[in-house]
Amino acid sequence: KMADALFSKMSAALSTPAGQQAAKKINEVIVYEFPDTGAVYVMDLKAGKAYKGKPDGEPACSFKMDEKVFLELAGGKADPMGLFMEGKIELDGDTDVAMKIGKVLKALEKEIKL
Numbered sequence: 001k002m003a004d005a006l007f008s009k010m011s012a013a014l015s016t017p018a019g020q021q022a023a024k025k026i027n028e029v030i031v032y033e034f035p036d037t038g039a040v041y042v043m044d045l046k047a048g049k050a051y052k053g054k055p056d057g058e059p060a061c062s063f064k065m066d067e068k069v070f071l072e073l074a075g076g077k078a079d080p081m082g083l084f085m086e087g088k089i090e091l092d093g094d095t096d097v098a099m100k101i102g103k104v105l106k107a108l109e110k111e112i113k114l
Helices: 002-014 017-026 067-074 080-085 095-112
Strands: 029-034 039-044 049-052 061-064 090-093
Touching: 002 017, 002 039, 002 049, 002 067, 002 095, 017 095, 029 067, 029 095, 061 095, 067 080, 090 095
Parallel strands: 029 061
Antiparallel strands: 029 039, 039 049, 061 090
16 A cells, blocks of 8 residues: 555654654654545654554644545645645644644655655
């Protein structure tokens, strides 16, 4: 699955010095739920890793979107605010943290290219 590949690349990218530096700026746990596939992924910026499954403890925020929407976002092919306004992304939790995630993904862009 594409999302599996992406999150494992993300985890590898987060373990690099650039990744660790980007993660420290947010230092929170973010959850991604994909209702269309039933998958749940965690981007743990405290531990500097990303994985499939449930988070330990309470995430700062969680996103709910179809996996294909996430892949478009991660590939830089979609505008997060636009998707949010269209109701294609649901956000629960800390909006400030959510807004900063783009910066982390940008910092990891080279490592997570699909």
